Amino acid sequence: MRIYIEGLQDERFQRPLEHIAHLFFEESEVVFDEEETADLAIVLRYERDEASVSASGAIKDTDIKADYTKSLEPQLMEKEAFKQVKNTVSYVYLSMLQEHTGIVQTWGILTGVRPTKLLHKKLQSGMSKEAAHAELKRDYLIHEEKIELMQNIIDHQLKAVPDLYELDREVSIYIGIPFCPTKCAYCTFPAYAIRGQAGRVGSFLWGLHFEMQKIGEWLKQHDVKITTVYFGGGTPTSITAEEMDLLYEEMYRSFPDVKNIREVTVEAGRPDTITEEKLAVLKKWNIDRISINPQSYENETLKAIGRHHTVEETVEKYRLSRKHGMSNINMDLIIGLPGEGVKEFRNSLRETEKLMPESLTVHTLSFKRASEMTKNKHKYKVADREEIVKMMDDAVSWTKQHGYQPYYLYRQKNILGNLENIGYSLPGQESIYNIMIMEEKQTIIGIGCGAASKFVDPNTGKITHFANPKDPKTYNDRFEHYTEEKLRYLSELFGEDAKSGFQGA
Numbered sequence: 001m002r003i004y005i006e007g008l009q010d011e012r013f014q015r016p017l018e019h020i021a022h023l024f025f026e027e028s029e030v031v032f033d034e035e036e037t038a039d040l041a042i043v044l045r046y047e048r049d050e051a052s053v054s055a056s057g058a059i060k061d062t063d064i065k066a067d068y069t070k071s072l073e074p075q076l077m078e079k080e081a082f083k084q085v086k087n088t089v090s091y092v093y094l095s096m097l098q099e100h101t102g103i104v105q106t107w108g109i110l111t112g113v114r115p116t117k118l119l120h121k122k123l124q125s126g127m128s129k130e131a132a133h134a135e136l137k138r139d140y141l142i143h144e145e146k147i148e149l150m151q152n153i154i155d156h157q158l159k160a161v162p163d164l165y166e167l168d169r170e171v172s173i174y175i176g177i178p179f180c181p182t183k184c185a186y187c188t189f190p191a192y193a194i195r196g197q198a199g200r201v202g203s204f205l206w207g208l209h210f211e212m213q214k215i216g217e218w219l220k221q222h223d224v225k226i227t228t229v230y231f232g233g234g235t236p237t238s239i240t241a242e243e244m245d246l247l248y249e250e251m252y253r254s255f256p257d258v259k260n261i262r263e264v265t266v267e268a269g270r271p272d273t274i275t276e277e278k279l280a281v282l283k284k285w286n287i288d289r290i291s292i293n294p295q296s297y298e299n300e301t302l303k304a305i306g307r308h309h310t311v312e313e314t315v316e317k318y319r320l321s322r323k324h325g326m327s328n329i330n331m332d333l334i335i336g337l338p339g340e341g342v343k344e345f346r347n348s349l350r351e352t353e354k355l356m357p358e359s360l361t362v363h364t365l366s367f368k369r370a371s372e373m374t375k376n377k378h379k380y381k382v383a384d385r386e387e388i389v390k391m392m393d394d395a396v397s398w399t400k401q402h403g404y405q406p407y408y409l410y411r412q413k414n415i416l417g418n419l420e421n422i423g424y425s426l427p428g429q430e431s432i433y434n435i436m437i438m439e440e441k442q443t444i445i446g447i448g449c450g451a452a453s454k455f456v457d458p459n460t461g462k463i464t465h466f467a468n469p470k471d472p473k474t475y476n477d478r479f480e481h482y483t484e485e486k487l488r489y490l491s492e493l494f495g496e497d498a499k500s501g502f503q504g505a
């Protein structure tokens with residue numbers, strides 16, 4: 001679908017208008033010229049003065065029209081003022097597309113990954129819940145049910161982490177281990193099949209230990225505490241039990257005050273990597289929160305997506321983990337895997353009921369550009385929008401019935417049915433790391449392959465991203481450089497100069 005826009009020439013509108021178009025049409029493009037080749041032509045205009053911004057629009061060759069006026073707070077900075085203009089234009093554009101297609105967008109004009117952040121921001125600024133909800137409805141066209149969901153999630157987050165808004169002077173740590181037994185078809189994570197890579201794994205771990213030592217040393221010197229540690233990847237349990245043992249030993253030796261870190265999680269996503277020996281190592285280092293991810297309880301699906309383990313193995317390894325003292329297990333399910341519909345998803349929920357993990361994350365399949373699945377889209381048959389919505393509804397009612405509460409949420413681009421991924425947990429079993437990564441209230445230091453760091457300025461909230469390389473080869477060659485860069489960012493935010501600047505402010 002090629003959409004021609006008349007009346008706006010500013011390039012800054014292109015991406016937001018395109019993101020909204022994607023909510024309605026699978027393949028879409030927004031252009032500001034070449035009306036002749038377009039499938040849909042839309043006129044959009046706006047006027048702005050000191051006090052307000054007004055937008056109006058019409059879809060050519062139809063009688064669909066819309067307009068909206070929004071008042072502006074006095075003395076807005078240019079960046080914020082443009083954001084308001086963009087939202088007002090988006091409001092008009094979305095309203096017209098809803099009428100044109102008959103598709104209603106319950107998230108309104110919000111296309112971002114972290115919708116709860118917007119509500120957090122309003123509440124943190126002192127706004128009442130009622131006023132914040134009214135603004136989300138009025139300015140963003142978000143439906144009541146989504147606002148309720150966001151508030152529900154925020155309430156649970158603040159129950160799990162009552163000092164969430166005060167944790168900006170602590171950090172969390174993400175450790176990326178980029179190996180898996182085999183590569184899954186939908187995967188875009190840095191994950192390399194581990195077989196035959198022994199040499200590369202060894203050098204990678206060498207770099208990883210180095211990063212842990214340096215970052216830990218810096219945190220100790222500057223008295224910066226760690227809130228949570230998350231081992232992800234890849235599958236961090238793909239390495240040997242001995243390698244795991246040395247890694248956790250390094251964590252205890254290098255990181256400050258490990259005993260008081262609120263949570264340490266190890267992704268053991270692929271059941272085929274879990275062994276008694278590895279579970280004993282986890283237990284030895286007091287790690288009892290792991291993730292075992294069934295994704296589906298259909299062997300045929302697992303085979304089709306390249307996971308190379310069976311449903312029986314998932315259940316067996318889950319029970320083994322329980323036996324070895326893992327008391328906080330997360331499981332992931334994916335809605336909309338190839339060949340799966342309501343029947344298969346209900347089966348997954350029934351099987352989950354037999355296990356009752358402490359938390360359950362329900363993802364909706366997203367076609368990420370780099371995955372094998374997207375490259376060969378024609379080979380994979382996936383459910384339609386309506387069926388996806390039904391499965392999502394099933395997940396919502398099943399979790400409610402079984403005592404799970406939603407505690408984090410994120411959306412993805414190209415997600416089937418424009419739905420969301422939701423993390424549910426039994427009361428008190430929320431993953432604090434997941435809350436930290438979603439709400440961006442503190443710095444997360446990424447160590448290892450493909451690990452993304454987010455430096456959140458404690459004074460301004462400004463976020464700076466920094467990514468370690470994704471492939472082990474580049475990482476192995478340059479880990480010292482990436483460590484230094486991170487230490488530099490840390491010094492800017494938490495070093496002596498930053499501290500004295502803060503005290504004097």
Ligand code: SF4
Nearest residue numbers: 180183184187191234
């Ligand atoms: S187990 Fe996870 S990280 Fe590994 S290939 Fe599959 S989806 Fe990717």
